[in-house]
Amino acid sequence: MNVSLLITCLTDTFYPRTGIAVVKVLTHLGCAIDFPDEQTCCGQPLYNNGFEDDARELAKRMIRVFESSERVVTPSGSCAAMIRDYYPDLLASDPQYADAARRFADKTFEFVEFLVKVLKVDLAELNVKWPGKATYHYSCHLRGLGMSDEATQLMRQIDRLEYVPMEKVDQCCGFGGTFAVKYPQISGEMVRDKVNCITATGADTVISNDAGCTMNISGACRRAGADVSFKSLAEVIAEGLGLMQPDESSASGQPVAGGGEEVESPP
C-alpha cells in the first residue's frame, strides 16, 4: 500500500522520533512510504484564530502537494481533523477545489486509526513486546475523527504492556493551540488537573499521540516534578517490534542526542 506521510510543524520540529517510528512501523507492515517535502502546515493555527482566508490558501496548497497520494497518514489527530472536518467546508464553494478537498478528506487518516481501521493490524499476532506500565492520553481532536478507544485496543494487544486508564481520560489537557498562551491561567489549571490524573495511575509512561498535548502535559509534569516519560504509540510499537532502540531517557519523545552540542547550519 502506498502511503504519503503528513508530518506537520510540531511533530516535525519537536517530536521527530514519532515521525521516524511511523515510517519504521508502516514500512515493517509492508507500506511504501513517501514524504512530499513541499508540505508545510495544514493551516489549523490560522483557521482556529480566525484567519480563514489564509487557512484556505494553505488548504489549497496542501491539496496540491498531496494530489497524487493514494493515502495520507499523519501521527497527529489534530492535523487529520483539520483536513477531515474543516477542509471540505472551507472550500465548499470553490469550484476548482471543492471535490479535491473532499477527496483529500476521504484519503487522510490519523496513524492509529490507519492501523486499526485500514490495515486492521493485530499487535499480538505481530508479537509486539513492550515492558512497562503506561497510561494513555486521549486527545480531543480524535472526537472529530470519530475515534474512541482505538489506541487502547492496540495497547491491550501489546505483550507486557500494563495499561492503567487514567481518570478524566477524555477531558482536554488545556493545550488548545494558542489558547495555552492566550489564557495561561485557565490552561494551567486544566493541565495540572491532567497531571494529577496521570500521577494517580502510578504509570511510568504516558502514551500521547498528539504533539501539542505532549508538549503541554510533559511540560506540566516536569514543572510538578512528576517523573513520567512520554511516548507516542508509534514509538512504543516501533520499540516493541525491535525497529527502534528503547530509549528510557526519552521523556517527551526526545532522544538523548537531542541534548547534544550545537553543530548545524541553516537550511
Add this chain to the structure above:
Amino acid sequence: MTATSNNPAPRPAVLSVEGHDLLFPTLPYDFTNRVAAATADSRLQASIDKATRNKDDLRKRVFAEVFGDRSDEIRTLAGSIKQHTLDHLDYYLDRFTERATDAGTQVHFAASADEANRICLAIARHHECKLCVKSKSMVTEEIRLVPALEDIGVETIESDLGEFILQLDHDAPSHIVQPMIHKDRYAVGRAFERELGVPYTDDPAALAMIARRHLRTKYRHADLGISGANFLVAETGSIVLCTNEGNGRMCTSAPRIHIAFVGIEKLIPDLEHLSVLLKLLSRSALGQPLTVYTHIITGPKRRLEPDGPEHVHVIFIDNGRTRLLQEETREMLRCIRCGACLNACPVYRKIGGHAYGAVYNGPIGALITPIFKGLANFKDLPHASSLCGACYEACPVKINIPKYLIQLRRDMVGGRITKRSERLFYKMWAMSLRSPRLYRLGQWAQKKMLRRKACAGNGRDERSVYVSQRWIERASGMIGQWTSQRDMPAPPMRSFRDWWVRHGDDNERI
C-alpha cells in the same frame, strides 16, 4: 466594589454580594479578574468539578443505556426538529398564536427586554397584583424581570430552591440548570440564618424544609405566577414546563394570573416532536429519564375546573434572537438550555459561570453572548476555549459550538477587533507557511532560539528522565505565557525532515 476593577483578584465572598450585576458587568467586559479569582479558588473549582462531572458521567451512561449506538441518530433528529421550526418560524409563531388564543391564552410579542417587562408590568398593574411567585427561567434573568416587578411594588419570590437561595443571598445563577453550583451548603446555612432569622444549620434536608415552609405561605397568598417555558407546542398552543421540585406547578396553578416568558426559539411543531425532545432534555441536563414534573399547559382554567389561573399570558421575546436567525447562525437557536455543554466543558469546570459575565455561560454562552451584546464587548469569550469539542459531543440538538466559536474569531479578525500586532503576526506566519523554504528557515530559527533559551534555564534537575532534555523554565513574551504555567520542551537538534533526507545511512539518531 466590582470584580472588574483594577484591584487584586477579588475573593468569592466579594463576588457574591454583587447580586445580579454579576451577569450584567460594565461593557466592554474583561474577564481577567474573575478568571483569576476562580482559578485561585480551589474549593470553588472542586465543587464545580464534582457537580459537572457527576452530571456529565450520568448523561453519558444513560445515553449509552437507552439509545446505545443510536445516540447520534436521536440527537440528529432532535436537531432537525428544532432546525425545521426555526426555518419556518413565522409559520409556527402564527400557528401557536392562533391555537393558544383559541384556548384562551393571551399572546404578546416583545422586541426587547424593556418591552417584555412593560407588558408584564401592565398586566400586573391591571390586576393589582401584590405578590408574585416565580419558577426558574433564564429568559427572565436575561430581561431583568424581578427588579422591574419589585420597582412597582410587586414582591417577587423565586421558588426554585437554587434560585430562592441565590435571591436570599443576593447572588446570581452561575449555571443554566444548576444555578447555585458555585455555592456550598454552609453558605446556604449562613444566608438562611441571616435573611430568614432561623437558627443556623447546614443539613441539606433541614434547609430544604425551611425553604419549603417559607415558600408554602407565599404560594397561598400569591396573585401572580411567572414561569418560563421549555417548549411551546404550535399545533396545540401549549406551554411545556419541565421542573423537578413541583414549584413550577404551584406557580402556574395557585395564583390568579400566569405569565410565561418565552424566547421565540422555544417553539416546536407538535406533540410527537415534544416526545423526542423530552426524551433528551432531562437526560442531557441531569442524566434522568424525565423531569419529575412535566406540565403541558393549554389555556386558563375552564368553566367547572376548580383549579388553575383565570388568565394565562405568553410573552414572546426576541431581544436579539432574530439577529441569529440568519442562515449562518440559525443553528445556535436550537439550544434547549439543558446545560449539558456546561457540564462537559473543561474550561467551565475551571472558571465557573460568573466569569463569563453574562446570563448564559459555558460554551453556549460564550457563543451567543458576543452576538447578543457585541463582539467588541466580549472579546475574551470566543477565544477562551481550547476547542476540545466536548460541548458539541454533549449537545442533544447538535449545535457545532467549536465551529461557531471559530466563526466569531473570524469575525473579530474581519472587524479588526483582533489586535493589530496579532493580525500582523498571523499574516507573517501564513506567508512563511506558503513556501517550504521559508518554513524550513523559520523552523531553524525557532529551534535556535528555543535551544538557546533552554540552555540558560536548565540545571534544576539533573536526575531521572529529564536529564537528556532541554527545557525552558522561564521566558518573556508569548513563551513566557507558556512558562508561567509549565516548562517548555526545546526541539531536538534535527527535525524529522532532516532525518528523512538522510535516513538509510543515519538510522534513528537525530
